[in-house]
Amino acid sequence: MAKLVNIQHIFECPTDFTPDQRVMLADLIIKKIKERCSDGLKATGGSFPHYSPEYKASLDFKNAGKSGDVNLRLSGDMLAEMRLVRHSVGKIVIGYDKGDVEADKVEGNQIGSYGKPIGDPNKARPFLGLPQGILDALISKVKKELPELSVAKDKTDSFINSILKNTSTKFGK
Amino acid sequence: MGDINDFKKDMDKLLKAFKNKALMDKIGKFTVDLIRKRTLLGYGVADQGGKKEKLKALSAGYKKWRKKNPPPGPSSPAKSNLTYTGDMLRAIDYNVKSDSLTIGIFDENEAEKAFYNMLMDREFLNLSGAEIQQVRDYIQKILDDEIDKL
Numbered sequence: 382m383a384k385l386v387n388i389q390h391i392f393e394c395p396t397d398f399t400p401d402q403r404v405m406l407a408d409l410i411i412k413k414i415k416e417r418c419s420d421g422l423k424a425t426g427g428s429f430p431h432y433s434p435e436y437k438a439s440l441d442f443k444n445a446g447k448s449g450d451v452n453l454r455l456s457g458d459m460l461a462e463m464r465l466v467r468h469s470v471g472k473i474v475i476g477y478d479k480g481d482v483e484a485d486k487v488e489g490n491q492i493g494s495y496g497k498p499i500g501d502p503n504k505a506r507p508f509l510g511l512p513q514g515i516l517d518a519l520i521s522k523v524k525k526e527l528p529e530l531s532v533a534k535d536k537t538d539s540f541i542n543s544i545l546k547n548t549s550t551k552f553g554k
Numbered sequence: 555m556g557d558i559n560d561f562k563k564d565m566d567k568l569l570k571a572f573k574n575k576a577l578m579d580k581i582g583k584f585t586v587d588l589i590r591k592r593t594l595l596g597y598g599v600a601d602q603g604g605k606k607e608k609l610k611a612l613s614a615g616y617k618k619w620r621k622k623n624p625p626p627g628p629s630s631p632a633k634s635n636l637t638y639t640g641d642m643l644r645a646i647d648y649n650v651k652s653d654s655l656t657i658g659i660f661d662e663n664e665a666e667k668a669f670y671n672m673l674m675d676r677e678f679l680n681l682s683g684a685e686i687q688q689v690r691d692y693i694q695k696i697l698d699d700e701i702d703k704l
Binding site: 441482 | 561573602628629633656658665680689697701
């Protein structure tokens with residue numbers, strides 16, 4: 382297997398941010414990246430290149446119920462697997478590990494290789510990253526609203542966990 | 555935003571009001587769509603919370619038969635996606651009872667097919683870790699829109 386490149390992105394944050402602030406910022410960054418992918422926007426701005434006619438004609442494309450909107454969601458798993466990989470003073474790393482199921486797809490999108498040995502910038506859909514202005518706004522939100530953000534996160538997490546705990550699958554009546 | 559204790563109370567009130575049948579219906583429908591889509595794409599999940607894996611390939615004999623009798627459903631002769639007519643995957647449904655949600659195949663005939671596939675090591679009704687995260691994201695998005703209004 383080729384060495385995976387470009388499956389993580391380093392975000393700089395204020396060096397006086399506490400670990401709690403960094404984790405909260407990471408959470409907001411991940412949400413924002415997913416939101417921008419839904420809008421078809423590249424990490425640094427501009428729209429993702431369109432899907433190829435061959436891909437649009439494929440059985441998988443139809444079975445996934447996709448429209449022509451480029452949002453990097455076929456199964457939806459690739460964006461769902463994105464996470465905070467690690468953080469340290471002044472630094473947050475968001476992305477994937479090599480062993481992740483979706484890591485090859487991430488690289489394919491990031492550099493435009495899609496299973497080929499060399500990437501093609503014209504076909505690439507880089508999504509890991511944010512324009513600096515958006516990152517600054519998120520940093521400022523964490524600085525101002527950490528207590529409220531933490532309460533909202535704790536309470537929604539436990540709410541969602543309670544629903545998932547009571548969700549099961551079965552065959553027959 | 556005002557006092558943090560007021561915010562906590564507002565959050566509790568919002569979440570209490572939120573856990574209703576309408577929300578559970580939305581989550582049920584979203585989850586059913588996830589399982590159906592992933593299976594149609596040719597993947598199964600052996601254990602709840604595990605990784606998705608390609609469904610076991612079709613046998614040579616069955617592929618040959620499907621070539622002569624092309625699947626009327628969304629598949630192809632060689633594609634292993636638990637689809638011939640598509641009835642079994644269409645039968646995946648959900649059931650909400652007070653605060654519990656059950657995803658499954660409740661029609662006895664289709665459930666029998668699903669059970670046979672499970673015995674053939676083609677399990678598909680579990681949710682992978684990434685799919686559970688997708689359900690989390692889905693609920694979170696609905697909640698975030700409401701929290702922003704506080």
